[in-house]
Amino acid sequence: xxxxxxxxxxxxxxxxxxxxxxxxxxxxxxxxxxxxxxxxxxxxxxxxxxxxxxxxxxxxxxxxxxxxxxxxxxxxxxxxxxxxxxxxxxxxxxxxxxxxxxxxxxxxxxxxxxxxxxxxxxxxxxxxxxxxxxxxxxxxxxxxxxxxxxxxxxxxxxxxxxxxxxxxxxxxxxxxxxxxxxxxxxxxxx
Amino acid sequence: xxxxxxxxxxxxxxxxxxxxxxxxxxxxxxxxxxxxxxxxxxxxxxxxxxxxxxxxxxxxxxxxxxxxxxxxxxxxxxxxxxxxxxxxxxxxxxxxxxxxxxxxxxxxxxxxxxxxxxxxxxxxxxxxxxxxxxxxxxxxxxxxxxxxxxxxxxxxxxxxxx
Numbered sequence: 001x002x003x004x005x006x007x008x009x010x011x012x013x014x015x016x017x018x019x020x021x022x023x024x025x026x027x028x029x030x031x032x033x034x035x036x037x038x039x040x041x042x043x044x045x046x047x048x049x050x051x052x053x054x055x056x057x058x059x060x061x062x063x064x065x066x067x068x069x070x071x072x073x074x075x076x077x078x079x080x081x082x083x084x085x086x087x088x089x090x091x092x093x094x095x096x097x098x099x100x101x102x103x104x105x106x107x108x109x110x111x112x113x114x115x116x117x118x119x120x121x122x123x124x125x126x127x128x129x130x131x132x133x134x135x136x137x138x139x140x141x142x143x144x145x146x147x148x149x150x151x152x153x154x155x156x157x158x159x160x161x162x163x164x165x166x167x168x169x170x171x172x173x174x175x176x177x178x179x180x181x182x183x184x185x186x187x188x189x190x
Numbered sequence: 191x192x193x194x195x196x197x198x199x200x201x202x203x204x205x206x207x208x209x210x211x212x213x214x215x216x217x218x219x220x221x222x223x224x225x226x227x228x229x230x231x232x233x234x235x236x237x238x239x240x241x242x243x244x245x246x247x248x249x250x251x252x253x254x255x256x257x258x259x260x261x262x263x264x265x266x267x268x269x270x271x272x273x274x275x276x277x278x279x280x281x282x283x284x285x286x287x288x289x290x291x292x293x294x295x296x297x298x299x300x301x302x303x304x305x306x307x308x309x310x311x312x313x314x315x316x317x318x319x320x321x322x323x324x325x326x327x328x329x330x331x332x333x334x335x336x337x338x339x340x341x342x343x344x345x346x347x348x349x350x351x352x
Contacts (some may be wrong), residue, residue, distance in 0.1 A: 038241075040244045040247070041242055041243055043243060043330050044333075044337065047330060048330065081302050082301060084302075107299070108323040109321055110295060110301060110302065112301060112325035113324060132327065132331045133330060134322070134324070134331065135323075135334050135335035135338045136321050136323075137320065137342070139299065139313070
């Protein structure tokens with residue numbers, strides 16, 4: 001009966017063939033030992049350079065005079081899938097602006113850092129930074145209040161991360177392109 | 191333990207302090223983690239123990255998957271109501287001294303699963319030392335949590351427990 005198997009090549013296996021199979025492992029091994037080319041990021045001293053779209057801790061942005069841009073419209077709290085944003089609205093003295101948050105808490109231990117709140121905000125009042133190291137001792141310490149969120153960027157000097165409307169450096173994104181084209185749209189001017 | 195119960199009498203304060211320094215140094219630099227990885231956070235634990243963000247640099251090289259041999263329970267992932275008794279059994283089988291790090295949103299508070307089947311935080315059943323937020327936390331965030339646990343261990347005293 002004819003065989004259904006066609007033999008293409010016969011290799012004799014010798015002692016060096018084990019090393020051939022291990023070549024990837026061995027080349028990395030010699031590279032780290034002799035060339036001292038290590039890939040380890042030494043964490044507290046060095047940090048990985050994350051992208052411009054990295055979603056870290058939220059920042060509440062401010063106008064030039066220091067008041068928060070947020071108008072307490074509750075869009076971010078409504079769309080949050082983890083229901084971790086708690087806002088209470090108060091009255092703003094200027095009638096054109098009408099509302100301002102008196103309480104804006106984000107529970108960082110519930111937050112999944114999805115960025116939907118940033119996508120939903122019509123005023124770019126909430127953006128995300130590149131800060132990620134937030135370990136705490138208790139659950140209460142990780143509820144970030146409005147003061148902590150407002151001043152975060154100034155205090156820590158972290159780069160801004162996720163800002164889809166205005167882009168990473170303020171010149172890109174959908175809203176940025178609209179402004180360049182002269183379309184003022186719904187951006188409120190004070 | 192026998193010897194430490196005799197410490198604390200008059201004139202032995204300095205001995206306890208020196209003993210604290212040495213014992214805490216030894217404990218914090220040789221944490222043996224038990225990665226209790228049930229979900230996506232487990233992948234970040236795997237990434238943390240590999241070479242880009244090496245956990246072995248902090249002495250926690252030896253990951254042991256047996257509670258009898260580990261001292262740091264690193265709960266990474268969603269803990270459902272069905273898994274709760276298992277987690278409690280594992281925690282009880284660990285010998286003192288032991289610490290717990292709750293990694294990620296699901297283990298710390300149930301995350302965005304506000305549902306009937308998810309335990310809303312493992313601190314319903316076991317005491318937690320450090321909570322690391324994120325979904326999943328970047329490996330550097332977990333390393334930050336472990337460094338914070340090391341600072342917490344430095345503040346302990348041999349007379350407190352064990």
